[in-house]
Amino acid sequence: MSAGLVKNARGSGWITAAALPWLASLLVFFALPLAGLAALSLTDQSGQVSLANYASLADLASGRLDVLLRTLRIGVIVIIASLCIALPVAYYLAKVVQSPRIESLILLLVSATFLAGPLVRTVSWRGILGVHGLINESLLQLGLISEPILSLLYGELAMTLALTYNVFPFLLFTTYLSMKVIDDRIIAAARDLGASPAAAFFRVVLPLAAPGVVTGAVLVFVPTLSAVLEPEILGGTSSRLMATAIRDQFFHAHNWPLGATLTVVLIVSGTITLMLVALVTSLALRACSHYGLSTGVPSHAK
Amino acid sequence: MTAEENMPGATLEIAELTRHFGSVVAVDKVSLALAAGEIVAILGPSGSGKSTLLGMVGGQLRPNSGDIRISGEAIVELPPNKRPTATVFQDYALFPHLNVAENIAFGLRMHRWAKPDIERQVAHMLELVGLSGYERRAISQLSGGQRQRVATARALAVQPRVLLLDEPLGALDRQIRLRLQKELGELLRRLRMTALLVTHDQQEAFAMSDRVAVMRNGKLLQVATPGELYRSPHDAFTATFLGKGRLLSGTIVKQEAGMLVVAAEGATFTCRGEGQSGSAVEVLIRPEHVLIVPNGSSGATWQDVTVQDITPAGETSDIVLARGDFRIESVVLGLPVHKPGDKVAIGLAPSGPFVMP
Amino acid sequence: MRSERHVFLTVMTAAMLVFSLTPLVLVSVFSVNASRFYAFPITGLTLQWYSDLLSDDRIWSSLLSSVLIAVGVSAISTCMGTAFAFVVVRGTGRFWRTASVLGFIPLAVPVLVLAAALQVAFVEIGLPLGYGTVIIGHTIFATPFVVLMVVAQLFRYDWRLDAAARDLGASAVETFRHVTLPILMPSIRSGAILGFLLSFNEWAIAFFTGRGFNTLPMLVYSMQRNGLPPSVLAYSSLIVIFVLAAVLLLLPFVLRMLVRGAAQETT
Numbered sequence: 001m002s003a004g005l006v007k008n009a010r011g012s013g014w015i016t017a018a019a020l021p022w023l024a025s026l027l028v029f030f031a032l033p034l035a036g037l038a039a040l041s042l043t044d045q046s047g048q049v050s051l052a053n054y055a056s057l058a059d060l061a062s063g064r065l066d067v068l069l070r071t072l073r074i075g076v077i078v079i080i081a082s083l084c085i086a087l088p089v090a091y092y093l094a095k096v097v098q099s100p101r102i103e104s105l106i107l108l109l110v111s112a113t114f115l116a117g118p119l120v121r122t123v124s125w126r127g128i129l130g131v132h133g134l135i136n137e138s139l140l141q142l143g144l145i146s147e148p149i150l151s152l153l154y155g156e157l158a159m160t161l162a163l164t165y166n167v168f169p170f171l172l173f174t175t176y177l178s179m180k181v182i183d184d185r186i187i188a189a190a191r192d193l194g195a196s197p198a199a200a201f202f203r204v205v206l207p208l209a210a211p212g213v214v215t216g217a218v219l220v221f222v223p224t225l226s227a228v229l230e231p232e233i234l235g236g237t238s239s240r241l242m243a244t245a246i247r248d249q250f251f252h253a254h255n256w257p258l259g260a261t262l263t264v265v266l267i268v269s270g271t272i273t274l275m276l277v278a279l280v281t282s283l284a285l286r287a288c289s290h291y292g293l294s295t296g297v298p299s300h301a302k
Numbered sequence: 303m304t305a306e307e308n309m310p311g312a313t314l315e316i317a318e319l320t321r322h323f324g325s326v327v328a329v330d331k332v333s334l335a336l337a338a339g340e341i342v343a344i345l346g347p348s349g350s351g352k353s354t355l356l357g358m359v360g361g362q363l364r365p366n367s368g369d370i371r372i373s374g375e376a377i378v379e380l381p382p383n384k385r386p387t388a389t390v391f392q393d394y395a396l397f398p399h400l401n402v403a404e405n406i407a408f409g410l411r412m413h414r415w416a417k418p419d420i421e422r423q424v425a426h427m428l429e430l431v432g433l434s435g436y437e438r439r440a441i442s443q444l445s446g447g448q449r450q451r452v453a454t455a456r457a458l459a460v461q462p463r464v465l466l467l468d469e470p471l472g473a474l475d476r477q478i479r480l481r482l483q484k485e486l487g488e489l490l491r492r493l494r495m496t497a498l499l500v501t502h503d504q505q506e507a508f509a510m511s512d513r514v515a516v517m518r519n520g521k522l523l524q525v526a527t528p529g530e531l532y533r534s535p536h537d538a539f540t541a542t543f544l545g546k547g548r549l550l551s552g553t554i555v556k557q558e559a560g561m562l563v564v565a566a567e568g569a570t571f572t573c574r575g576e577g578q579s580g581s582a583v584e585v586l587i588r589p590e591h592v593l594i595v596p597n598g599s600s601g602a603t604w605q606d607v608t609v610q611d612i613t614p615a616g617e618t619s620d621i622v623l624a625r626g627d628f629r630i631e632s633v634v635l636g637l638p639v640h641k642p643g644d645k646v647a648i649g650l651a652p653s654g655p656f657v658m659p
Numbered sequence: 660m661r662s663e664r665h666v667f668l669t670v671m672t673a674a675m676l677v678f679s680l681t682p683l684v685l686v687s688v689f690s691v692n693a694s695r696f697y698a699f700p701i702t703g704l705t706l707q708w709y710s711d712l713l714s715d716d717r718i719w720s721s722l723l724s725s726v727l728i729a730v731g732v733s734a735i736s737t738c739m740g741t742a743f744a745f746v747v748v749r750g751t752g753r754f755w756r757t758a759s760v761l762g763f764i765p766l767a768v769p770v771l772v773l774a775a776a777l778q779v780a781f782v783e784i785g786l787p788l789g790y791g792t793v794i795i796g797h798t799i800f801a802t803p804f805v806v807l808m809v810v811a812q813l814f815r816y817d818w819r820l821d822a823a824a825r826d827l828g829a830s831a832v833e834t835f836r837h838v839t840l841p842i843l844m845p846s847i848r849s850g851a852i853l854g855f856l857l858s859f860n861e862w863a864i865a866f867f868t869g870r871g872f873n874t875l876p877m878l879v880y881s882m883q884r885n886g887l888p889p890s891v892l893a894y895s896s897l898i899v900i901f902v903l904a905a906v907l908l909l910l911p912f913v914l915r916m917l918v919r920g921a922a923q924e925t926t
Contacts, residue, residue, distance in 0.1 A: 015750055018742040022762055022802060025739065029795050030765060030773070033780035037772075040779055085678070088671035096668055106676060112899075112906040113679045115853075117860025119876045120895040123883055124682035127689055132698035134685060165678065172675075197665075218767060226769030228863060233883065243771045250775055250867065260779065263772045270769070362822045382825040395823040399841045408837070409827030460827055 041261035053261035064245065068265065071242040072273045074160055075224040079277065081160070082168040082220045086175050087213075091201060094179035095187065107176075114169040122229045125162045129153040129234070154236030162230045167223050171216030178212025179205060218274065225270050242266045311339050311496025312373040312386070312463035314359070319368030321354055328354040330520035331368070336464075339494040341487070342525075343507035346517035347543070352500045353392070353468055355517070359498060360389045360466050372463055383412065388462035392469045394453035396441045402428070402452055403437035409460035427455040430489065447478040454486065458493070465490065465497040471506055483509040504544055508532075516540045534574070534656055538584065541658065546620075547588040548630045554579050554657070562657050567628050569603045571650050575657030584658045591654025592632035594621065594640065595647050602647035604628075609644040623648060683899050690892040697887055712890035712897075721878040725859055728790060728874060732797040732858035737851040739798070740805030741843070747806065748813040763803050770800060774867035781868060788870040796864035801857040805850035812846035852909040856902060 044050040057064050097103050113121070128134045129152040136148040152158060182205060190200040206213070228243045235241070242262060249259030314336040321329040328351045336342050344352040357363035359370055361382030370378050377385050388409070397405050403424050410420045428434045431451035436444075444452065450470060457465060470486065471479045487510040490497050501507050507514045508528040515525040516539075524536045535541040538549055552566025554577045561572045564585055577583055594609075595602050604625055611622040614637060621632045621640070630648065640646060686697070693703035712718055747759040765773065777796045781788055820842070824834040840847075862876040869877065875894075883891045 015746055015755060019746040019750070019755070019758055019762075022739040022743040022806075023758060025795075025799065025802075026761070026764070029777065029780075029799050030768075033776035034768070034772070036780050036783060037776040085671070085675050088668050089675045092665075092668040092672045096665055097672075106672065108906060109676065110679055112903045113683055115856045115860070115902045115906060116683060116895075116899050117856075117862075117876065117902075119860065119862055119879060120686070120898050121682065123879075123887070123891060123895055124686035126887065127685045127697040128682055130698050132696075132700075134681070134699075137699040165682070222767060222769050226771030226863060228771060229880070243769070246771060246775060247866075250778065256779060259775060263775050266769065267772060360822075360826055362826070381830075382822070383828045383830055385826075387826070389823070389826045391819055391823055391826075393819075395817065395819040397820060397823070397838060397842075399838075408824065408829075411837075412824075412828035412830075412833060456827065 037260045038264055040257050041264045043257050045255060045257055053258050054265075056258070057261070057265060064262070067240055067242055067245055068269060070156075070239070071225060071266070072269060074156065074163065074241065075221045075270070075273065076277060077160055078163050078167060078224045079171075079217050079221055081164040082171040083213075083217070085164075085168050086171040086216065087206075090172055090175035090179055090209075091205060094176050095182070095184070095205070110169050110172060118166045118223075118229050121166050122162050122233045125158065125165070125234055126153065129158050129161075153234060154239075156235070156239050159227075159230050159235035159239050159241075162234050163224050163227055166230065167220040170219035170223075171213070174212040174216035174219065175209055176212075178209040182208050214278075217277075221270070221274060225266055309461040309463070310494035311465070313338050313371075314464045314496055314498065315369075315371040315374075316355075316359065317369040317371075319355065319358060319370065320366050321351075321358060321363060322366050327520050329358070329365070332517075332520075332522050334515055334522060334525065336496050336498065338496055339491075340513065341490055341495075341497045341499065341511045342513045342515060343499040343501055343511035344515045344517050345501060345504060345507040345543075347502060350517045351520040352502075352517045356389070356466050356468050356498060356500045359464070360387050361385045362389075386463040387466055388457035388460050389466040389468065390450075390453045390457045390470045393473050394449050396449060396452060396456070398441055400441070401437070402433065402439045402441070402444070405441065405452055406456045406459050409456065413460060423459055427459045430458070431455045432485075446474050447482060450474065450482060454489070458495070463496065465495050467497060467499040469501055470499065472501070472503070479503075479506070486510060516543065518543075535586065536659055538658070541586045545588060546631060546633075547586050548592075549658075550585045550587065552583060552585050554581055554583055561653070564655070564657060567604070567625075571603050571655060572652070573655040573657045574653050576659065577657055586656045586658055587630065587650065588654065589620070589631045589633040591651040592623070592630055593649040593651060594623070594632055594634070594638075595649045597645045597647045599647050599649065602649045604648040607646050607648050609638075609640045609642050609646060611642060612638055612640070683895075686892055687896040687899060690889070690896040692889075695889050697889070697892055708889040708893040709897075711888075712893040715890065717873065717878055718875075718894075721873045721875045724790070724872045725874040725876075728793050728797060728865070729855045729858040731790075731794045732801055733851050733855040735794070736798050736802040736805045736854040737847060740802045740850055740854070741809050741847050743802075744806050744809035744813050747810050748816075762806060765799055766803050770861075770863045771867075773799060774864040777864070778867040788868055790869075790872070792868040793865050793874070796868045797858040797861055800861065800864060801854040804857060805854050808850035808853055809843065809846050812843055816842065849909045852905055856905055860898070860902075 041053055042049055042051065044052055056062060057068075093103050093106060126133070130136070131148045131150060131153070133152070135152060136145075139145045140148065186208070187200055187204060190204045191197070195203060224241075226243045227241055228247055231239050231241045231244055243266075246259050246262045246266070249255050249262060253259075314334075316332060316334045319329055319332045320327070330351070332351075332355055334342070344355060346352045354363060358365045361377070361380060365378060368378075369376060372386055377387075397408065400408065406424045406427050407420050410423055415423070424437070425434070428436065431454055433448060433451050433455070436448070436452075441449065441452070450473075454470070471482055474482065483506055490510075497511075499507070499511060512527065513525055514528055514531050516523045516531065518539055523540050524531060526534075531540065532544055535544060541547055541549065550566040552564045555563040555565050555570055556579050557563070558572065562575055562577060563570055564573050564583065566585055573585055575583075597605060597607075607623045607625045609621060610624040610629070613620040613622075618633050618635055619638050621634065621638055623630050623632055623646070625648075632648075688701070689697050690708055691704055691706065692701050693705045693707075694700070743762050746755060747762065750756060750759055774796060777792065777799075778788070781792050786792060816839075820838055821834050824838045825831070829837060860876060862874075862880055865874045865877050866880070873881070879891055879894055882888055
């Protein structure tokens, strides 16, 4: 209470001064350029106002629609794959593991690998998925296969794997943070009232951690939209994503208006996809509760 | 030049001080004057506005209206760093990045003291609070009681004219609290420091202060010495907040030898207090004034009373007595000789019951 | 209470660790393998690829470019981000709450989109593409992360420490300098290191808005397009070691803050 008043007494002059550099930078170097890009998308290469760029997307022969849909599909798959990794691991780190040393060590290792950057992280997968990579060599040694599997590298599988690898720590960190602040006694109370470990997780922990999970889901989806390195290094020719197409318009075809159009389409369709994911998730949850399907099994039912 | 030799406390006058938070009136026209060297405790439940009042004296909060004077000089317009006050904050607010000596020296550095003077004053303060030798300790290495002493030393080091203490012992265990109450009170008296203390703990207020101000819903209800407040509370809230007791509705029958004779619950008895014959009044009867005597004793106020319930509470026992719907509590030393169901009578200690104004 | 479920969670965590570490461990192992290819078998030990890498002049000029840019980004984003963190934590009223959210909006926009938009804008207004433009782009990209870093500690900051400092005679500026800033320093330092690393390893913005030089990721990107020379493996391995060192510098504090929660602060 007292701190609040010190603040009022000093007025809000300092707050304007503190906010101004970053907000002004955002306006000049973020909002205006994006607006400029949107405006550029409405012109043709000679500078005339035109909707031709958007119309060209509908031309199925260009394959751009396929690329867009593949990008969005892989983005959603990356969210799901990241959830599969992040939810159990975040819960383990935040609430289950007893030793703070182990907790710190694991977080340290994940952060260190994460900050090595997407280029190094992506390149390193080639030694795992290659014809003479770790997986093929191991399987051959174990006698499970007689010929190396060629399709591991250069395809959607490799690309999706690397994308997940590159972004899942975002989801892990946000989920971990939001689970960390949950009061242990709340989980203990749920267990005490008869919830199984799974029920306590799905009925108590997950709803409380939802804001962090949602934030993390956005943070893993967004980088997949701008993935250039992963498709190029691991995806092969058949797995182009939108980001590559945009890069090509800017650097090879030198058709900036079309490149701008593709980015606008990417942002808009990405936002719609996220909304759809949210909608489907909430509908599915509602349907589950409507039909009495429990997401967790009460312990005495077993 | 040390606090002990040169800087006794100054007078503090608070006049008509008011503070709103939105539509809530946290402090409502509070007036209070402290003599130099006087220790006054503001006692009230949480939300009574006592911390807000303290914050306005310290300068963390601005009043909406009213005046605060120290040695007759108005300080309302001064920012906290220019006020001749120092605060011992709730939970101490010790700087975690500084060690014990640096915490105590902080205010002196801000007041541009010379380095040798700072060292001398820090050593002196640590001696005052009994922490000599702890200069280099990190705050995180200190116990709760030690942190409290550092906070006190830090505030006293800047030689305030008025010391403000916000629940100074609230975070401590009972044992340490009882010891520090005594030590802190003695220290402030030795320094002749004017101190305004905020607490919700009646025992702390009574043990440390010369006068106690009871606060509720932003208003000061009564300011008096601890004994006076306990014996002669002016209203039902003060009466029950400061101790147990039964409030009875009755009528003054007559005045007799400076005392009042009151009729209540089918009996008449003498009370302290003032009032006109025939007026309806509230009478406070504390448990220690309710004496259990054998049934049929002459001079007993109520006969045929049943012992309903006995709760041992350490060195004393609480006893609930019932007579029809009428219930009253008594307290005895040690364990009572009676058991539930016994028939007894009640006598009232002379000059125990008090007619509230 | 603690048994079968925890087996599952423990196994998942172990699997996640294997998943995280294997590629980078593997790249480091192969960086000293005698064979030129990032593939089995392991034929012998050599430091040839490191000497190839370090004797390549392009590496050194790229390193210089990358460090120049990353230092600039780190300095600017730390100052702006720290200041903005105060707005996020202490801004009241609808206006500042909205502004706080807007401050994080770059996190929700693909980096490539930002890169393309900046390239177009810089060319349109005639700002020559170079170090300055990359620093601008990286600053927009990195600052929200710095803000998050500082906000994490600022949310737990006990504002009564400021009140205590003021009470003891410190002016507003002195309070900030002697109390608020020193206490926040660990998270500010972490934010600075994070800003440096994010810029140092960023490829897309540098690729779009940088001309006349190659940052390390730009150089390595072009190198790996020609059949992945082994010096790229040496580079990867060095980056892993470098980042690990930086993270060790940054993390003791962050982890203490995360793992132990607010317990160690103030009281």
